Amino acid sequence: MTDTGYSIGEMCKEFQVTPRTLRFYEAKELLFPVRIGQKRLFTKRDRARLKLILRGKRFGFSLEEIRQLLNLYDLGDQQVTQMARTYELGLERLKAMEDQRDELNSAINDLKEQLVWGEDFLASKGVKLAAE
Amino acid sequence: MTDTGYSIGEMCKEFQVTPRTLRFYEAKELLFPVRIGQKRLFTKRDRARLKLILRGKRFGFSLEEIRQLLNLYDLGDQQVTQMARTYELGLERLKAMEDQRDELNSAINDLKEQLVWGEDFLASKGVKLAAE
DNA sequence: CTTGAAGTTGACGTGCACGTCATGTAATTA
């Protein structure tokens, strides 16, 4: 929480992860904490990246896929030649995410219909459901 | 493809999965193929369930979570008392999916912005991108 | 000074979702 960065403990509390997880992410080159002596100091950038990592996970991306995605957020740090390739990758990833969103929407609709159906069925049987 | 059901091979081709996967899903009680002698015969219902299984996987649900979800689609087969509980579970799941959709949408927006940014940056460097 | 909290590096363990043999059977096909 100091202006020098965030300790591993602070990161863990904030993001609800274990130290093991953060070290693991470092090993997989998803995070790049600075070393102060022996200890890790996570930067603002690491915080931002971790947010994206956890979000990616919720969508079922693998850590390797997330690592690719993160590079997209680091365009400024990259060589121009590599950027073009990364950009292409970003477009693909975007399409995949949009497809996923569309499918998710239809799944939600399916589920909603099913719930209405079940609700009616239960009502017809005189079963009371917990009020919202 | 006959009116008696679908062989494991037919299922595999149609859904791009291995026999191992289908047997595994049976073991985990996600599918319930009928036995004709020793061989499995997958029913229309199994086909429908497999579609939902694969969709669920794309959203990062575990097989166990998917199994719960599938029960929701089988309300007709269940006891009324159990249905209420299942219904509650469905509502929770629905909320989770809607949350996920919203987050996915914002992630897509983030990514789009980032892509526009990268695009402009690349253009400013005179790099040519593959046309769509 | 020592004690305790917080952090470190290995190294091995674990749950999930299958992959990959090895081996066997049952029904066509040459």
Added chain:
DNA sequence: TAATTACATGACGTGCACGTCAACTTCAAG
């Protein structure tokens, strides 16, 4: 009859994403 083809059942292996435990260092507080 012999050989595919398609399926079956174990049983062990694998990649991912960490969990867990042992042993060690650092440092502020009592």
